[in-house]
Amino acid sequence: MARFLLKRLLNMIPLIIGITFLSFLVMSLAPGNFLSNLKLNPAISPQVIRQMEAQFGLDQPLLVRYAKWLWQLLHLNLGISMSYRVNVASLIASRAFNTMVLAATSMVFAWAVAIPIGMVVAIRQNSIWDRVLSFLAFFGMSVPNFFLAFLMMYLALRSGWFPVGGTFSVYYQSLDEWGRIADRINHLILPAFVLGVAGMASLMRLMRSQILEIKNSEFVRTARAKGLPERVVIYKHVLRNALNPFVTLAGYGLADLLGGAALVEAVMNLQGLGLLLLDAVRSLDIYLVMGSVLMGTVLLLLGNLLADIALVMVDPRVDFSSLSAD
Amino acid sequence: MPASHATMPDNHAAALAPATRAPRVRALLDGLGREWRRASWVVRLSVSCLLVFYFMAAASPFVAPYDPIRQYRELPDCPPMSLHLAPPAQWAHGFFYAYPMRMSDAAARIFTPDRTRKTYLRFFHHGHLFTTESPGEPYFIMGSDGLGRDLFSRIVYGARVSMCVGLIGVLISFSLGITVGAFSGYVGGLTDNLIMRWSEIEMSLPSFYFLLALAAVIPAGVSPVMTFFVIVAIMSFISWAGFARIIRGMAASVRSRPYVEAARALGASRARVIFLHVIPSVLGYAIVAATLSIPGFILGESALSLLGLGIQEPAASWGNLLAQAQDVQNLARYPWILIPGVFIFLTVMAFNFLGDHLRDRLDPGNLG
Numbered sequence: 001m002a003r004f005l006l007k008r009l010l011n012m013i014p015l016i017i018g019i020t021f022l023s024f025l026v027m028s029l030a031p032g033n034f035l036s037n038l039k040l041n042p043a044i045s046p047q048v049i050r051q052m053e054a055q056f057g058l059d060q061p062l063l064v065r066y067a068k069w070l071w072q073l074l075h076l077n078l079g080i081s082m083s084y085r086v087n088v089a090s091l092i093a094s095r096a097f098n099t100m101v102l103a104a105t106s107m108v109f110a111w112a113v114a115i116p117i118g119m120v121v122a123i124r125q126n127s128i129w130d131r132v133l134s135f136l137a138f139f140g141m142s143v144p145n146f147f148l149a150f151l152m153m154y155l156a157l158r159s160g161w162f163p164v165g166g167t168f169s170v171y172y173q174s175l176d177e178w179g180r181i182a183d184r185i186n187h188l189i190l191p192a193f194v195l196g197v198a199g200m201a202s203l204m205r206l207m208r209s210q211i212l213e214i215k216n217s218e219f220v221r222t223a224r225a226k227g228l229p230e231r232v233v234i235y236k237h238v239l240r241n242a243l244n245p246f247v248t249l250a251g252y253g254l255a256d257l258l259g260g261a262a263l264v265e266a267v268m269n270l271q272g273l274g275l276l277l278l279d280a281v282r283s284l285d286i287y288l289v290m291g292s293v294l295m296g297t298v299l300l301l302l303g304n305l306l307a308d309i310a311l312v313m314v315d316p317r318v319d320f321s322s323l324s325a326d
Numbered sequence: 327m328p329a330s331h332a333t334m335p336d337n338h339a340a341a342l343a344p345a346t347r348a349p350r351v352r353a354l355l356d357g358l359g360r361e362w363r364r365a366s367w368v369v370r371l372s373v374s375c376l377l378v379f380y381f382m383a384a385a386s387p388f389v390a391p392y393d394p395i396r397q398y399r400e401l402p403d404c405p406p407m408s409l410h411l412a413p414p415a416q417w418a419h420g421f422f423y424a425y426p427m428r429m430s431d432a433a434a435r436i437f438t439p440d441r442t443r444k445t446y447l448r449f450f451h452h453g454h455l456f457t458t459e460s461p462g463e464p465y466f467i468m469g470s471d472g473l474g475r476d477l478f479s480r481i482v483y484g485a486r487v488s489m490c491v492g493l494i495g496v497l498i499s500f501s502l503g504i505t506v507g508a509f510s511g512y513v514g515g516l517t518d519n520l521i522m523r524w525s526e527i528e529m530s531l532p533s534f535y536f537l538l539a540l541a542a543v544i545p546a547g548v549s550p551v552m553t554f555f556v557i558v559a560i561m562s563f564i565s566w567a568g569f570a571r572i573i574r575g576m577a578a579s580v581r582s583r584p585y586v587e588a589a590r591a592l593g594a595s596r597a598r599v600i601f602l603h604v605i606p607s608v609l610g611y612a613i614v615a616a617t618l619s620i621p622g623f624i625l626g627e628s629a630l631s632l633l634g635l636g637i638q639e640p641a642a643s644w645g646n647l648l649a650q651a652q653d654v655q656n657l658a659r660y661p662w663i664l665i666p667g668v669f670i671f672l673t674v675m676a677f678n679f680l681g682d683h684l685r686d687r688l689d690p691g692n693l694g
Contacts, residue, residue, distance in 0.1 A: 014523075014527075015527055019527060019530060022536075023539055026539055026540050027542075027543075029543050138678060138682075141678060142675035142678050143671050143674075144625050144628065144670050144671060144674060146628070146632055146667075147648070147664070147668075147670060147671055150651050150664055151664070151667075153654065154661055157654070164654055258535070259532065259533055259534030260534075262534050262535065266633055267652065274534075274535075277539075278538060278633060281539055281542040281635070282542065282634075282635075289539055293532060293535050293536065293539060297530060297531070300530060300532055301530055
């Protein structure tokens with residue numbers, strides 16, 4: 001276990017360096033920089049611009065800047081955002097919480113709905129429920145999340161049941177502790193639903209095909225032949241085995257969730273990592289972009305690692321040596 | 327499957343000879359007809375839907391009733407107009423007519439139909455599929471946008487971007503993925519190792535974040551066509567690696583199959599083995615995966631354009647047409663601006679149904 005962890009963590013270092021360098025390269029390829037807009041402003045003197053250029057290191061060659069950024073990263077310093085004028089790390093930390101809550105909620109929602117439905121549908125294969133729900137799953141998989149977000153916002157506008165976008169209400173500050181939590185949850189329902197629908201549909205289909213495959217396997221027949229009650233066969237034998245790929249998916253699905261969350265955040269105006277990054281990209285706030293990309297990468301790699309560890313714990317047929325073989 | 331690919335080189339040459347081309351075309355058409363008959367109605371509907379959209383893209387000036395950038399200044403945010411069937415006596419003018427809209431409240435943008443006059447709809451008129459008698463008095467089947475442009479015409483022109491982005495993107499990323507993956511898996515060793523490390527970097531990218539960062543690099547003054555190609559290139563660059571890895575795994579397992587060894591024993595060159603034996607054996611999987619990855623490209627372009635980082639106004643794409651809906655006021659008052667989203671949804675769903683069907687037909691194993 002320790003060896004496996006060490007190897008995987010060491011493996012991450014070249015990955016992170018490669019990805020951050022690529023992002024750095026891309027951002028410096030962009031025409032102009034954060035200061036180009038300020039230069040057009042006659043109220044800002046050229047001296048101030050030059051001073052800022054030196055402060056943010058924009059006057060140095062690319063490799064030097066990257067090396068400095070990397071060196072600062074080793075000291076856990078992600079630099080200063082040019083537009084917000086605060087520490088990138090604290091800015092990201094404040095936003096990442098919202099994104100993580102959104103992603104986690106939508107994931108729990110998707111799983112809680114998809115797994116029981118997938119199970120029922122597979123056990124009653126070819127029934128009318130199976131057909132209708134499998135068809136609906138295609139709908140869910142195909143509806144673009146930004147489009148669904150617009151539809152839900154329209155629904156919220158028309159019905160008034162839910163707040164239209166935003167992370168919390170304008171009167172948030174005046175609420176008491178419980179009121180704040182309730183307000184946040186109220187704002188979370190629609191985005192979590194929007195983000196969860198696609199995952200829900202594909203999980204349902206996967207669950208269905210898993211159970212169908214296992215339902216006909218020999219150990220299930222043995223269990224039935226032993227005279228075990230149907231309930232035990234389904235829950236202990238079929239379901240237990242069908243859940244294995246889901247453990248892996250939980251970690252790998254994180255990447256999709258992060259990307260999807262970014263888009264939903266932008267459309268529904270939620271204060272999360274995605275919206276932060278979008279603003280940073282638009283204003284070429286390079287250190288903020290780098291910080292967000294780094295954050296996204298680390299979350300993704302950790303998700304994959306956790307998924308592998310969880311798989312070993314759940315499935316006795318998989319051990320760490322077989323995982324690190326590739 | 328392997329047996330068919332183990333054919334001798336001269337058989338390939340004979341099959342490709344021009345003399346036998348006509349029967350091959352007929353055989354292909356027969357095959358397609360058979361496939362059509364065995365497909366379910368859902369798949370047929372999906373394919374028809376895609377064909378209609380591709381026709382829209384290919385023949386935009388014909389299908390679109392108006393110029394997509396012409397602004398009807400007196401008709402901004404006009405709702406979809408209702409169409410009336412003309413009584414038979416007036417069929418000489420046209421079968422359908424609409425009442426011209428007039429803005430009754432400029433501040434609230436409320437339109438009322440002028441029932442004293444009729445605008446007749448003409449089919450195959452002035453080189454359009456359908457349009458009104460005079461282009462100055464438009465019929466907005468799906469309403470108009472904030473500048474008074476016909477939304478349907480913009481959707482038709484936007485189909486060019488959205489329908490092509492998938493095809494071209496898949497073409498680039500898959501030819502790259504197949505070639506690199508098959509080469510890497512077949513050759514093995516250090517080359518394989520290096521290529522796989524590089525693909526790991528690409529796969530660990532938080533792709534949407536990276537896509538945003540890359541899209542910001544596109545300079546502002548670039549033409550829409552150029553922007554389109556840059557976006558396609560960016561998305562292909564992000565997506566080819568995952569595919570190459572799967573193909574590599576399959577190629578590595580194909581390498582030791584008897585028919586590949588036989589080809590090698592007969593003195594076939596490395597390129598010949600890769601292109602004539604390794605790649606055909608993974609093609610079934612590749613076609614399925616390609617079809618299923620087209621929606622990703624379409625959605626990626628739409629998302630970028632929606633956020634203002636992709637195709638820029640006045641050029642239309644299904645994504646940037648939706649950008650107007652980001653303003654809650656617009657969404658509340660002019661809900662028809664969401665119609666482009668329906669087109670994206672239908673396209674994605676059609677490709678999903680088609681891909682699922684192709685998987686059943688071409689790739690019955692557990693490869694996908």
